[in-house]
Amino acid sequence: MRKASRLFEIIQILRLARKPVTAATIAERLEVTVRSVYRDIAALQAMRVPIEGGRGIGYILRPGFDLPPLMFSIEEMEAIVLSLALLERTGDDELKQAAKRVGAKIAGAVPPPLRQTLDANALHAWGFAAPSASAVDLALVRRAIRDEEKLSLSYRDEAGRPTERIIRPVALIYYAETANIVAWCELRQAIRNFRSDRIEDCRPAGLWFKGEGDRLRQVWVDGWEINAAATVN
Structure with a gap:
């Protein structure tokens, strides 16, 4: 994972957390070393991202900091919801997990009125999922x-x-x-x-x-x- 992607992911993890998150937890989520997490958090703090905490305590993102809201129309949001649901039918476990992460990120970034479209659970992709292939990843x-x-x-x-x-x-x-x-x-x-x-x-x-x-x-x-x-x- 590139550094820019890691920095974004760390912000997302801390922004969605309800309590301090340790560097070890972040490292496990991102599949990197704890030392890399320490360096990335220091880099974010140097960029004035309001991360508080320390080693052995955990880290939090001070309230008031957020990424710019994602702006979608209702129809665009419904298209996203249905597209993510369709990924459940691919049989590709990695894509299915990625779809869940995308949904969580969008839910945390869009304004409350659009978030209701995600939470309404009114759109579904019905049908059997493709079986996970055992011999091919x-x-x-x-x-x-x-x-x-x-x-x-x-x-x-x-x-x-x-x-x-x-x-x-x-x-x-x-x-x-x-x-x-x-x-x-x-x-x-x-x-x-x-x-x-x-x-x-x-x-x-x-x-x-x-x-x-x-x-x-x-x-x-x-x-x-x-x-x-x-x-x-």
Whole structure:
């Protein structure tokens, strides 16, 4: 986590806390060392963020300090609520936890009238969630897409035949029953879809395709548009 993100997260943790929060608790939440938390709090205090407390006591954010309120229309807030609810259906545990954190941050930052939209619990996304894939960590796949890192797959095709693939992942599509990894397959030399429920092992290959992600995504989109046009015709 970058320092700027950590500083923001520390402010959020302290702003939502009802009692002093120790550096150890913050470190556990952010998955950093206690020493890093001490340095970050010192940096925030140097920026005149009114954090009080100390080592062994815990820290609080003095009342009156807040981030600028987030301004949304009612319709925009409803779109956010429904979008966060839809993430519950992805089967991606990391995204589901992130959605809960986003909801908490927004609830703490928006003005009271808009907060009622979050609290009303009137919008729902119904349906079965995609099962969590046991052999593939979808968070790892998302990181590989962002970092443009190749993945090594042990995969079974539609006929059940085992195969080893090196892929360049460019997109992740969530369905009700599974998730599809859209990737350039180095074996087939083409864009292919890999169902998460057919993946027996997925690991970083230690190889990269830096600067190719956007181009490969465009290859995928162009192919999808051609297929869609052929279906219409």
